[in-house]
Amino acid sequence: xRRGFEHELAEIQDLLTEMAARAGSAMNTAxxxxxxxxxQAAQAVIAGDDVLDDLTGRIExxxxxxxxxxxxxxxxxxxxxxxxxxxxxxxxxGDLADHVAKLTSMRHPDKxxxxxVRPMFAQMGTVADQMATRTAxxxxxxxxxxxxxxxxxxxxxxQLHRDLFTAVLAPTWTHGVxxxxxxxxxxxxxxxxxxxxxxxxxxxxxxxTGDPFPLTxxxxxxxxxxxxxxx
Amino acid sequence: xRRGFEHELAEIQDLLTEMAARAGSAMNTAxxxxxxxxxQAAQAVIAGDDVLDDLTGRIExxxxxxxxxxxxxxxxxxxxxxxxxxxxxxxxxGDLADHVAKLTSMRHPDKxxxxxVRPMFAQMGTVADQMATRTAxxxxxxxxxxxxxxxxxxxxxxQLHRDLFTAVLAPTWTHGVxxxxxxxxxxxxxxxxxxxxxxxxxxxxxxxTGDPFPLTxxxxxxxxxxxxxxx
Numbered sequence: 001x002r003r004g005f006e007h008e009l010a011e012i013q014d015l016l017t018e019m020a021a022r023a024g025s026a027m028n029t030a031x032x033x034x035x036x037x038x039x040q041a042a043q044a045v046i047a048g049d050d051v052l053d054d055l056t057g058r059i060e061x062x063x064x065x066x067x068x069x070x071x072x073x074x075x076x077x078x079x080x081x082x083x084x085x086x087x088x089x090x091x092x093x094g095d096l097a098d099h100v101a102k103l104t105s106m107r108h109p110d111k112x113x114x115x116x117v118r119p120m121f122a123q124m125g126t127v128a129d130q131m132a133t134r135t136a137x138x139x140x141x142x143x144x145x146x147x148x149x150x151x152x153x154x155x156x157x158x159q160l161h162r163d164l165f166t167a168v169l170a171p172t173w174t175h176g177v178x179x180x181x182x183x184x185x186x187x188x189x190x191x192x193x194x195x196x197x198x199x200x201x202x203x204x205x206x207x208x209t210g211d212p213f214p215l216t217x218x219x220x221x222x223x224x225x226x227x228x229x230x231x
Numbered sequence: 232x233r234r235g236f237e238h239e240l241a242e243i244q245d246l247l248t249e250m251a252a253r254a255g256s257a258m259n260t261a262x263x264x265x266x267x268x269x270x271q272a273a274q275a276v277i278a279g280d281d282v283l284d285d286l287t288g289r290i291e292x293x294x295x296x297x298x299x300x301x302x303x304x305x306x307x308x309x310x311x312x313x314x315x316x317x318x319x320x321x322x323x324x325g326d327l328a329d330h331v332a333k334l335t336s337m338r339h340p341d342k343x344x345x346x347x348v349r350p351m352f353a354q355m356g357t358v359a360d361q362m363a364t365r366t367a368x369x370x371x372x373x374x375x376x377x378x379x380x381x382x383x384x385x386x387x388x389x390q391l392h393r394d395l396f397t398a399v400l401a402p403t404w405t406h407g408v409x410x411x412x413x414x415x416x417x418x419x420x421x422x423x424x425x426x427x428x429x430x431x432x433x434x435x436x437x438x439x440t441g442d443p444f445p446l447t448x449x450x451x452x453x454x455x456x457x458x459x460x461x462x
Contacts, residue, residue: 067308073299081295081312085319169409178400180408181415188416 005070012062012083017139019055019090020200024132026052026097027193031125034104034186035118037111045101052094059087075210082203086139089196089203093132096193103182103189112182114175117167120160124190127157131197138201142208147201157194161187236301243293243314248370250286250321251431255363257283257328258424262356265335265417266349268342276332283325290318306441313434317370320427320434324363327424331417343413345406348398351391355421358388362428369432373439378432388425392418 026045033041063080066072072080103112113121131153138146164187167173168180175183257276264272294311297303303311334343344352362384369377395418398404399411406414 064309064312068304071302071304073302077298078295081315084312085316088316088319165412168412173408177404177408177411181396181399181411184412184415185419188419 005066005072005076008062008066008070009076009079009083012059012066012080013139015055015059015062016083016086016090017136019052019059019087019094020132020136020139022048022052022055023090023093023097024129024136026094027100027128027132028125030097030100030104031121031128033101034112035122035125037104037108039105039108042101042105042108045097046105049094049098052091056087056091060084075207079207082207086200086203089199093193093196096189096196099189100186103186107182112179113186114179114183117164117183120164120167121186121190124157124160124187127153127160128190128193131157131194135197135200138204142204144205144208147205147208150197150201154194154198157191161191236297236303236307239293239297239301240307240310240314243290243297243311244370246286246290246293247314247317247321248367250283250290250318250325251363251367251370253279253283253286254321254324254328255360255367257325258331258359258363259356261328261331261335262352262359264332265343266353266356268335268339270336270339273332273336273339276328277336280325280329283322287318287322291315306438310438313438317431317434320430324424324427327420327427330420334413334417334420338413343410344417345410345414348395348414351395351398352417352421355388355391355418358384358391359421359424362388362425366428366431369435373435375436375439378436378439381428381432385425385429388422392422 026048029041030045032038033045063084067077067080070076106112131150134146134150134153138150164183168183173180257279260272261276263269264276294315298308298311301307337343362381365377365381365384369381395414399414404411
């Protein structure tokens with residue numbers, strides 16, 4: 001029974017790792033599409049989002065089947081339920097890559113962000129990429145050091161998000177209202193993408209530390225994460 | 232055993248209904264705070280968000296305890312897991328009310344939205360209120376007609392969100408970039424609030440219809456829900 005459970009769990013874990021890798025590559029392609037106003041790349045991201053949605057369905061089904069067959073309790077049950085919650089977060093990361101791609105394709109053949117904020121978005125793309133890669137690795141081999149590294153990257157993303165607000169609101173901003181809004185929304189998509197990676201990490205920490213409810217506490221102690229994007 | 236399960240489930244259901252009511256009243260107060268630049272109201276919403284976070288923790292704990300004690304299978308198990316997912320969505324609705332309140336308090340004593348879009352936000356507040364009230368009712372007494380009504384309200388919210396984009400991007404917009412961004416973000420908070428109510432409704436539909444995975448299908452058949460807010 002135990003071996004059956006572990007076998008099924010390993011399969012679910014593989015699906016989660018695949019989802020994280022796909023959410024990462026979706027955002028990478030979306031970033032390239034945005035930076036280069038590349039319509040084909042944007043369309044590839046939009047078309048690929050269904051795969052992530054299907055994977056979420058498959059994981060949810062696999063989790064229910066495992067619970068029905070193996071009747072896990074305590075920590076094992078929490079692991080299975082966490083897998084479903086993690087897959088929701090990964091699906092949402094894919095949705096946000098899809099948002100970046102859709103906004104890009106809507107503005108095509110124009111670029112939807114002005115040249116002077118391009119380096120900041122390139123950096124956001126890099127941070128998003130690192131977070132997704134590390135998250136995929138963490139789902140394969142959970143460890144707290146890896147988790148901490150991802151949380152530190154989220155702080156970088158938050159800083160970039162604030163920097164973009166500063167740029168858009170500066171008197172030197174000459175690109176008008178529409179570009180300001182596109183820039184703000186794009187920035188928020190990346191920031192939320194990072195937040196969902198953090199949600200995954202917290203679930204993993206929950207499982208590694210054995211503390212079933214760290215989500216109600218503050219871990220790690222850090223500046224208020226939930227300020228609105230306008231701040 | 233069955234009675235024990237139903238008793239525990241009823242308690243969880245009460246907590247969910249309480250959460251929905253609180254998420255509703257948080258957004259109501261936040262809307263009033265925003266419309267009237269009422270700092271005290273905004274602060275009340277921000278202070279109250281902890282209660283919703285605590286309720287999420289309590290529900291999660293209660294769900295795990297129920298599964299451990301009652302070992303539910305099949306539909307019963309799905310009900311318990313759905314309760315956790317519903318509580319995550321309700322918590323997120325509370326977060327979005329908190330975002331509205333925080334942006335309001337940041338701009339105080341100024342209003343953060345210009346007078347000419349005020350009626351649209353007043354309407355968004357009304358729709359959000361109705362959605363939350365109906366969602367709370369649905370959690371008490373699940374029925375498909377109530378679910379459909381909430382989904383129709385989400386369409387209204389999406390339309391208001393689009394109308395606000397049109398207003399901000401019109402040549403008649405004279406309020407500059409910062410007000411445009413605040414207006415866009417506020418609008419997005421309401422739109423996302425409605426989306427989370429829809430996520431709750433879909434989980435309830437899942438339980439009522441007995442179809443465990445309607446989330447991977449499109450129900451109801453409606454125009455693309457997931458377009459980016461920039462659209």
